[in-house]
Amino acid sequence: MTKNPGRWVLLAGVLALAGILALYFYNSTIPIGExxxxxxxxxxxxxLNSADGTANLDQHQGQVVVLYFGFLNCAEVCPSSMGVMSAAFKQVDQQYYDDIQGFFVSVDPGRDDLNSLKDFAQYxxxxxxGVTGTEEEIKQLTQQYGVYFDLVNMESSELAYTVDHASRFYIINQQGQLVDSMSHSxxxxxxxxxxxxxxxK
Known part of the structure; x- marks a missing residue:
């Protein structure tokens, strides 16, 4: 068998590039080129809308709010990130129990209904x-917070499309100001x- 080291170098390069792009999409707050x-x-x-009515940031003045943007058909990254949020909330000193609010913001309003979002978040x-809005409202909010997401067609799948999205935790202080954006890692x-x-503080 003829060895072809160049082919393996090329393959390694392609895999490395794919890994870099995957890390970018999960950690970036901006689309490529911006x-x-x-x-x-x-x-x-x-x-935005929740199963229990309208939800807005002003309702949570005096609390530290953590936003996470995702979608219910996200098989691994979203559930694991919500697990991190859940574990983090439990580790914060219990004297602050009522001073924390988390949001799971669906960027897939066409498929994610409000009751399912509530069940997912409350789990x-x-x-x-669990909240979402119209496509226009989600587009506005993601631009407002610098969140990357993109609908990707999946012709060979039962799902018509999936969603590439940044996987980050957005920390909002008690005065309603965004103070940090932390990686899914x-x-x-x-x-x-x-x-x-x-x-x-």
Whole structure:
């Protein structure tokens, strides 16, 4: 058998590029080609729908809010990230139990109904709220927070499409200001420490 080291080098390069792109999509807050935006230029109030009525950021003044953007057909990344949020909430000093609010924001309103979003969020923690809005509202909110997502056709799958999206935790302080954006690789201990730091200010 003739050895072809060049082919293996090329294959390794392709795999490395695929890995880099995957990390980019899960960690980026901007689409490829766009200039990065500073944290101070992101965030702000929003109004979305939940199974229990309208939900907006102003309702949670005085609480530290953690936003996570995802979708219910997300098989691995979204559930594992919600698990990190859940574990982090439990690690924060219990004196702050009522001072924390989590949001799971669906970027797939065409498929994610409000009752299913509520069940999904509440499965992880009673302080988590499942919300979404119209396509236009979600587009506006993701631009507002610098969140990357894209609908990708899946012709060979039972699902018509999937969603590529940034997987990050967005930390909003008690005054409603976005103060941090943490990678999906953040541990529960790190996320809990970041939340508690805001609560102690």
């Amino acid at each position: 200039k990065p935006r500073q944290l101070k230029d992101l965030g702000g109030d929003f109004s 992880f923690d009673p302080r988590m709220l 953040t541990t529960p201990i790190e996320l809990a420490a970041r939340i508690e730091r805001e609560l102690r």
